[in-house]
């Protein structure tokens with residue numbers, strides 16, 4: 001799975017594009033419009049794929065590199081969609097010293113994605129997080145609202161299999 005292409009196909013709808021163009025039309029003559037447009041674009045699509053960045057750049061008459069630069073600079077913007085199952089591995093100190101880094105690496109390897117990415121089938125996304133206040137269960141990860149504690153790398157396959165429906 002490690003060599004699998006991780007780019008998730010863009011699946012924007014005409015309705016979403018119409019909404020986006022309305023947002024841009026409403027704000028484009030306002031000073032400092034780029035950030036609010038990007039924020040609303042992310043609300044519409046759930047993330048900021050390059051196709052959406054291109055529309056914003058074209059409509060505002062600015063280079064794509066400028067939009068891309070803002071999208072990658074601010075943590076509030078996501079360049080990849082979230083998966084149907086959002087995996088978040090705690091890399092806070094208590095978890096890290098108990099091996100959460102290895103757990104993270106195993107998941108990354110099994111799914112063929114890095115932090116902040118989503119599998120091409122949209123099933124899983126992976127991210128690292130800071131302490132979630134469950135240090136007594138370290139190392140900890142969450143998948144959606146489910147908390148998994150006292151993990152070992154050997155638990156990873158069994159846990160992921162539960163979500164492979």
Ligand code: FES
Nearest residue numbers: 090092095131134
């Ligand atoms: S460090 Fe992981 S839950 Fe606190």
